[in-house]
Amino acid sequence: MAVHPATDTIAAIATAPGTGGIGIIRISGPEALPLLHKLFVPRKPRSHFTSHTLYYGTVANRDGQILDEALAVYMQAPHTYTREDVVELHCHGSALVLQAILRTIFEWGGRPAEQGEFTKRAFLAGRIDLTRAEAVLDLLQAQTEVGVRLAANQLQGQLFERLETIRRQLIAILALLEVAIDFPDDDVEIFNTSVMAIQLKTEVIAPLERLIALAEQGKIIRExxxxxxxxxxxxxxxxxxxxxxxxxxxxxxxxxxxxxxxxxxxxxxxxxxxxxxxxxxxxxxxxxxxxxxxxxxxxxxxxxxxxxxxxxxxxxxxxxxxxxxxxxxxxxxxxxxxxxxxxxxxxxxxxxxxxxxxxxxxxxxxxxxxxxxxxxxxxxxxxxxxGEISEEMICAPNTRHRAVLAQTLEACRKFEQAMVAGAPVDLLAVEVQSALDYLGDITGLTTPDDVLGAVFSQFCIGK
Ligand SMILES: Nc1nc2c(ncn2[C@@H]2O[C@H](COP(=O)(O)OP(=O)(O)OP(=O)(O)O)[C@@H](O)[C@H]2O)c(=O)[nH]1
Ligand SMILES: [Mg+2]
Structure with missing residues (x-):
């Protein structure tokens, strides 16, 4: 996916609403460090902040009025959640104080983060794939311990790995078909239909069916x-x-x-x-x-x-x-x-x-x-x-994945039928390509913007 580094700097309260022990404001983007210099006065005066180091000091508004005591950390790109420069201010939990600090950040040129925008930036920077981004959301919403494990596993990419294995198989099949298209008159048989049919069945269709069944079962853990x-x-x-x-x-x-x-x-x-x-x-x-x-x-x-x-x-x-x-x-x-x-x-x-x-x-x-x-x-x-709750369910796909997996499976079945019917190779290649396109929708490798919007809008602001 093409990466366009964001030019604006976003900020939001990252902790849950309400009054807590501490409240964290997260800032991400090219202006994060300059904003820190404007907002934050470390107790020991300094002109430089070392990355990934915690500083104690005060946060002030534009008039120099102190708003709160805070711990501040500057995290230099790319070793951050969004892969951009990130600043976090750990303040006291009062919602009023956090709002006042946030207002100051906006006055200095930051802008309010949209729902899920931090995670979206992490995704756009290529740090996580879409299944992992959704896992962040699932973690935030998980209702039980098993739900947390399911999301954590997805976050580690177990679902992504399984999808990748299927995708690589489809790409291998597509590659063979393309060779056959390029060398139509070759004497050697480039691909053998019955061998390919078996490969399709065991390496693509069966695993897809398994994942769809898992999604059905995973639903009870999620919902x-x-x-x-x-x-x-x-x-x-x-x-x-x-x-x-x-x-x-x-x-x-x-x-x-x-x-x-x-x-x-x-x-x-x-x-x-x-x-x-x-x-x-x-x-x-x-x-x-x-x-x-x-x-x-x-x-x-x-x-x-x-x-x-x-x-x-x-x-x-x-x-x-x-x-x-x-x-x-x-x-x-x-x-x-x-x-x-x-x-x-x-x-x-x-x-x-x-x-x-x-x-x-x-x-x-x-x-x-x-x-x-x-x-x-x-x-x-x-x-x-x-159905029984099994270890395997821990990487169960969610409802969005399930719908896309079903489309992928349908495309694969069409390809299978066309192959059996002896359709020309270029037509076969089209079917395989469409299966690959669907699969890309899940991991976000080829996801259209509207799907992205739908996924990230479910996040809360600050995540
Ligand atoms: N001895 C005994 N009394 C019970 C038991 N369970 C409920 N009760 C009593 O039965 C009465 C009704 O209990 P509730 O739980 O209000 O019954 P309910 O089915 O919700 O009643 P409605 O809301 O009116 O439909 C109360 O006086 C309870 O203390 C039990 O296991 N043993
Ligand atoms: Mg009752």
Missing amino acids: GVTVVIAGRPNVGKSSLLNALLREERALVTPLPGTTRDTIEERIAIHGIPVHLIDTAGIRMHEDPVEALGIERARQKLDEADLVLFLVDAFAGMEDRDRELYHSIQEKNHLVVVNKQDLVTDGQLDALAKEFSRTEIVKISAKEEQGIEELQEAIYRVIVAEK
């Missing part, structure tokens, strides 16, 4: 699953939500109809982000507010990847339970019998007979019994549905 707790009023849904969260998040009372709206929280089960939803107990009701809550509960049931159908062991199965159970039976579900602390084993067994065909999990949300077993059961159902 997680939705688990909805459902049941009639008072069975202990909110108590279960609290037990799974290990905090008193939802109101719990002995009165039926306590939860009137859905409550959504996130937990992680073996690295899978679980979007947990407590719902209003479903029953016929005149109260318009509760009726709305029940309507919403039904909507959430439709979106659920898994429904936890909760039954009260003490009250036993009533017609209302059976009705609700009937309506969710087609969905992925687990029967959870709550309040086991209030009944004997004999009563539990009798209740279990109602669900002779499904596994049931017995818990006491109030006494926090059986919660771990329930988590294991949830994990088993998710994995049965979505």
Whole structure:
């Protein structure tokens, strides 16, 4: 990719919004060092800043008014995140102070960084490929530890390596085809269709299919699953939500109809982000507010990847339970019998007979019994549905990659068909070239600007 060094200097607050212990302002571009001289007064006066060294001093505005104490570091290109000159000011965390410093930088000629612009510059300078740039984004957004590992691996380029291997194979095939185009009358057979077909299948099509399957599985690590707790009023849904969260998040009372709206929280089960939803107990009701809550509960049931159908062991199965159970039976579900602390084993067994065909999990949300077993059961159902979490998934492609991989695969299949049909070599070469173009979209080697814009606009400012 052609590299045009940026002529302007960008700046932004690089730390998360809000008041923290420290706040970091990052400046990148040709004016970074001159800006440092204008803004920052080191405690020991000096005319020169050594690269990658931390200096203590004060930051002042254009009138010389001191805004904050800070640590400053100048990092000389190209050994920086953006490969440009970079300056970082580590200030106190106050948002007001950081804003004031930033304003001063803009007055001195810097300009506000756009979302993801630092990472975009790193990409444009050729320091990282697009899969790595996206990994930075994933790292920032990762919801669980496994998600962090997935992004970190992508950052190290594991996905990039796998794509490169496929790309090199396609280039080798294209090279052969081009020789055949250049020497049409040669007696020697330059390429053998059946050999090439096998090579295409094993070295290109199969790995592409594998990556697409991985992207499907990786989705659960990136996006997680939705688990909805459902049941009639008072069975202990909110108590279960609290037990799974290990905090008193939802109101719990002995009165039926306590939860009137859905409550959504996130937990992680073996690295899978679980979007947990407590719902209003479903029953016929005149109260318009509760009726709305029940309507919403039904909507959430439709979106659920898994429904936890909760039954009260003490009250036993009533017609209302059976009705609700009937309506969710087609969905992925687990029967959870709550309040086991209030009944004997004999009563539990009798209740279990109602669900002779499904596994049931017995818990006491109030006494926090059986919660771990329930988590294991949830994990088993998710994995049965979505596939095991494997080490390989750690370099799973994201949704954008998946779409492009599918296009690449389609182009390869077209090439395969054309080859089998005995199409002329120049036509074959066109198909291979289009597969290569698609693949380039993923790593950014030939990515059009609009794709780049879409990728980098998801970043926060300062990254
Ligand atoms: N003994 C016992 N009581 C429980 C258990 N789980 C919940 N309860 C009690 O059952 C009552 C209802 O609990 P909630 O968690 O509010 O029930 P809910 O299903 O969310 O009720 P709605 O929001 O009204 O639909 C409360 O008094 C809880 O303390 C349990 O495992 N054992
Ligand atoms: Mg409730």
